Amino acid sequence: MRGRHVVDISSTYKRVALKDHVNAYGKQESPVRLTGYPSWKRSLPHVIVATLASFLFGYHLGVVNETLESISLDLAFSGSTLAEGLVVSTCLGGAFIGSLFSGWIADGVGRRRALQLCALPMIIGASMSATTKNLWGMLLGRLFVGTGMGLGPAVAALYVSEVSPAYVRGTFGSFTQISSCLGLLGSLFMGLQAKGIVGWWRACFWVSIIPAALLALLMEFSAESPHWLFKSGRTSQAEAEFEKLLGEAHVKYAYAELSKPDGGDDTEAVMLSDLLHGRHFKLIFIGSTLFALQQLSGINTVFYFSSTIFKSFGVPSDRANICIGVANFLGSIVAMILMDKLGRRVLLLGSFSGMVVSMGLQVVGASSFPSSTEAFYLSAGGMLLFVLTFSLGAGPVPSLLLSEIFPGQIRAKAMAFCMSVHWVINFFVGLLFLPLLEQIGAQILYTVFGAFCLISVIFVKRNVVETKGKSLQEIEMALLPVE
Numbered sequence: 001m002r003g004r005h006v007v008d009i010s011s012t013y014k015r016v017a018l019k020d021h022v023n024a025y026g027k028q029e030s031p032v033r034l035t036g037y038p039s040w041k042r043s044l045p046h047v048i049v050a051t052l053a054s055f056l057f058g059y060h061l062g063v064v065n066e067t068l069e070s071i072s073l074d075l076a077f078s079g080s081t082l083a084e085g086l087v088v089s090t091c092l093g094g095a096f097i098g099s100l101f102s103g104w105i106a107d108g109v110g111r112r113r114a115l116q117l118c119a120l121p122m123i124i125g126a127s128m129s130a131t132t133k134n135l136w137g138m139l140l141g142r143l144f145v146g147t148g149m150g151l152g153p154a155v156a157a158l159y160v161s162e163v164s165p166a167y168v169r170g171t172f173g174s175f176t177q178i179s180s181c182l183g184l185l186g187s188l189f190m191g192l193q194a195k196g197i198v199g200w201w202r203a204c205f206w207v208s209i210i211p212a213a214l215l216a217l218l219m220e221f222s223a224e225s226p227h228w229l230f231k232s233g234r235t236s237q238a239e240a241e242f243e244k245l246l247g248e249a250h251v252k253y254a255y256a257e258l259s260k261p262d263g264g265d266d267t268e269a270v271m272l273s274d275l276l277h278g279r280h281f282k283l284i285f286i287g288s289t290l291f292a293l294q295q296l297s298g299i300n301t302v303f304y305f306s307s308t309i310f311k312s313f314g315v316p317s318d319r320a321n322i323c324i325g326v327a328n329f330l331g332s333i334v335a336m337i338l339m340d341k342l343g344r345r346v347l348l349l350g351s352f353s354g355m356v357v358s359m360g361l362q363v364v365g366a367s368s369f370p371s372s373t374e375a376f377y378l379s380a381g382g383m384l385l386f387v388l389t390f391s392l393g394a395g396p397v398p399s400l401l402l403s404e405i406f407p408g409q410i411r412a413k414a415m416a417f418c419m420s421v422h423w424v425i426n427f428f429v430g431l432l433f434l435p436l437l438e439q440i441g442a443q444i445l446y447t448v449f450g451a452f453c454l455i456s457v458i459f460v461k462r463n464v465v466e467t468k469g470k471s472l473q474e475i476e477m478a479l480l481p482v483e
Helices: 040-050 052-074 081-109 111-131 135-163 166-191 200-206 209-221 226-231 235-246 248-258 278-296 299-312 317-338 344-365 372-394 397-405 411-440 442-463 472-479
Strands: none
Touching (some): 040 052, 040 235, 052 111, 052 200, 052 209, 081 226, 081 411, 111 209, 135 166, 166 200, 166 397, 226 248, 235 248, 278 299, 278 397, 278 442, 317 372, 344 372, 344 442, 372 397, 397 472
């Protein structure tokens, strides 16, 4: 993970001038000289533990895909598209609640404790869903799980960005997407037996308790974010965590970077109104719009309802869904490799452009022009290409980019606000997709999704800046106007 990154980020790990850094007591530090780069191996275990939250996110995102038919039969709501939509969307409503408060929780108790807290509703909710005898019990369990889903990924993105060395922050940030893909694949494999074994869907919920319990346990032994500790005034603990994450030789430099002037932010509590006007508004607008466009592309309709979609084209849903999971995973691996080489902006542009093309294929496949065989290949191929191109940029980049561009003072709360926008859009897309598919048809619906992908290309080109290889403090000082 080193090698070629060295050239791109030489400015990040340069010698630090005496005049550039002032410690917490207003005294000048002696010059900090570095003899190399921080080892990525030190922070890697902590990053992997945090990505268990993303694994759970992916698992619960896809757990109802193959099992929804069996659940509807056992709980007596088969044939009701509204009830099926609620099983999906209730979880998303809970995620909105969790994400809305994630910033205040992460700032209040720390990133580590927040990740432990997100495991609790996932354990409770999965247990309720696994044991329920009716639709209402399922919806309540999904609501609990959703709160954990909303809290976990937002805090995980913060944590990973704050504990990772700058030259591999993009690569490590991609781990959250890869972990989500593995969770999604795991849920699809678990669901394969749902139609053949009575009540198997209950086991699919029970098994999710294992990674949730591991997250709560292993985070107890993981490092706390030095950025949060420093912001909380616990400077000695911040230095100790830097040593754990980067090594003793890099503690002084990392601490000096953290002590740089931040362009005018102070340590006063951040209110929601502070995010919606003034110097922070443009960054909040970019982050919220990016997440909204990600969801309006229609990607989660593939993850939630791919079984239903493929069945309408006569495609075996179990094999098709596994192919979707594999495409998502492979694309995320490629994104991880390219994130710190090509950069965030290039991947976003290429990703959304590819999604426009692949959605166009699905529009043609849903029309009356191709034969049934041609429609099969166009629809299945377009959907797989759509997932693959999404996972190259539109999937992993937004949460990583936002955790980089937001100033330290508002980072957690700004992420919470933008993730809340994400979940609101996600909720309505999940709730309305099947009814709209029945009423206006696949061709018009996919055309709308393709139009949003095209708008995303234009938006990224005009508003998104490149952040690869820069420290969080360098990004903050470059983007935030001085008052």
